Amino acid sequence: MELPGGLLVDGRLRRDYRFKPVTGELERVLAESGLYTETLPEQVTRILTASLQQVAGQPVDVDRVRALSAGDRQFLILQLEALIDTGPRWITAHCGGCAEPIQFQIEPGNLPIKAAGQGYPQTSITLSIGEMDLRAPNGGDEEFTSIQDADQGTLLHGLLARLLSELGRPVDPQSLSGEDMEVIDQTLDEMSPQAALTASIECPHCRLSQEVAIDPYACIIQETGTLDEEIHTLAFHYHWSERDILQLPRGRRARYLQLIDRSLGKYRADDLIQDQQGGLW
Ligand SMILES: [Zn+2]
Structure with missing residues (x-):
């Protein structure tokens, strides 16, 4: 299996990765990662730094795990869940129609994944303020937005200031128009890798077909x-x-x-x- 996105190493996109052998030590890191970290993205960084042997042909450290795209990080945690617990995962949801509980199984290691699109991990886009470079969000960006104590608008501007640049210089997000935001949103959608985090199920009680959300990080919240x-x-x-x-x-x-x-x-x-x-x- 390969990463759905990958990392640029010397101008070449590499998608290989390898986990360390799954031992009790690794399970303990997973189970206790929340004790030493404040937010979920920081927890994901901690777990992947401890569990990966190698990524993109490189040794693994915190910065390399932060550089992985958000989709790659979700993919890797799902693969790790499948390595540690080889059985399927049971999910209980409540029907959107009759509110009865519905149980179903997923295989975390085999969820459909949308691979990165054209331009990944950084592409040029034309906005009202000129030609800009746009980068796919990574673990560092996820950590950044998770530790800020700010309203949604300020967060979005903070994030865009990290993702957008013009010839290596940051761009002021205040100068972006509504149309610019649409172009950015659509480009990121097409470019970023993404695990399919919904399941289509039919309620056994009322037969309503519906989409149920799958939490890619459910295995992180475990008891020791x-x-x-x-x-x-x-x-x-x-x-x-x-x-x-x-x-x-x-x-x-x-x-x-x-x-x-x-x-x-x-x-x-x-x-x-x-x-x-x-x-x-
Ligand atoms: Zn129902």
């Missing part, structure tokens, strides 16, 4: 509980350190947990302890 329990079980039985356990690939961790289950005749240590306590109470 399961991972903590697994670490506890492995540490308890094998006397391994937490650090060693977190370095195990997910598959091997699952295998050791199975072996423990088997050696206990399907009983988990916790169950045994609970049973014993049950006798005393």
